[in-house]
Amino acid sequence: MTYDFDKQIDRSETSSIKYDLRNTIFGTGEVLPMWVADMDFETPDFIRDAVKARAEHPIYGYTFRSDSYFQAQIDWFKKQYNWEIEKDWIVFSPGIVPALNMAVLALTNRGDKIIVQPPVYFPFFTAVSNHNRELVNNELIREEGTYRMNFDQLEEQAVDARMLILCNPHNPVGRSWRREELDKLADICVRHNLLVISDEIHSDLVLPGHKHTPFACVHPGLKSSLLTMHAASKTFNLAGLATSSVIIEDETLRDQFKQFVDFLHVGMGNIFGAVATETAFREGGEWHKQMLRYVSENVNYFTDQLSVKLPQLKVFKPEATYMVWLDFSAFGLDDDALKSYIIKEAGLGLNAGIDFGSGGSGFMRINLACPRQTVALAVEKLILAFSKLS
């Protein structure tokens, strides 16, 4: 079966953050919204059918996740990454951001130093600072149109830090970290006894030509210190169903995290999230492949058009994720002026780079998980607005 990713779907008045909060976020409902990380593609039909079938049962009472839910996830990891996990290692969380916050609260103490690698997904910062832990920035190094980790600085920072939050693959710079990079990182983490959260929510969005390596598969020494966070939500467009997993092999660490989830009573989840997630992992292989091909063509189209028609805009071609990181610094606008110019002159709703922390000034992030026609419209809008400043 061939899936139709070109289909335009009206998402207005569906309580969609991306569409229905435009006035609140951008001060106007007129921008083309290409910001928050969900897709404008249909959630696949086989998932909708499974959810509808469950919805037909007239009772939506208290629930738990069945063995088949866990098996679907175990099989997905084996098939996609050759990573063998066990049912007991999987702990439910109603989202990765809640899981990050719970992990910080459950496993670290006030004042502990926690390392992040900006520019990075901004809830990493609040997961540390909201709980009176100390944020340590190990800023990525920008080099020849890509980014790499600053291992020398990390080596020093790790000496008295308690935890590292890794984004693997990395949002927003789009890196799918290579095995050699992860090996080096793991060596530092293990030598310095760091707890590690590896946020792998984008792992199933590694684009053709690249390969995801779960951090858990890199170094045996990580076994006692690693939490891997994962969900079907980004990949299959299920974010509104608030269902994700934290995979923890070490029993002591897992009990500590799980006790916190239980303590807050947020471990039940919801019936539809469980049905959708299981179906995605069990039946989603072919849709997943086609979606990645389509997104990758969107990325190629966007990058090729802009490199020719607006070469002053530096586009960081992602290896993973459907987000593209854009450097507008050649246009000489400060961050407030850039934000307002993108809204008012380009008519686009994007994420401001500055929100992703140090290294984000002068940048914007655009979401290309949408029909090609929308990508083409965004390209047109960027060219029209920014050619005037060239």
Ligand SMILES: Cc1ncc(COP(=O)(O)O)c(C=O)c1O
């Ligand atoms: C790296 C990363 N982690 C987590 C999330 C959000 O996870 P959740 O919606 O499950 O809280 C996102 C969403 O964009 C993300 O990019």
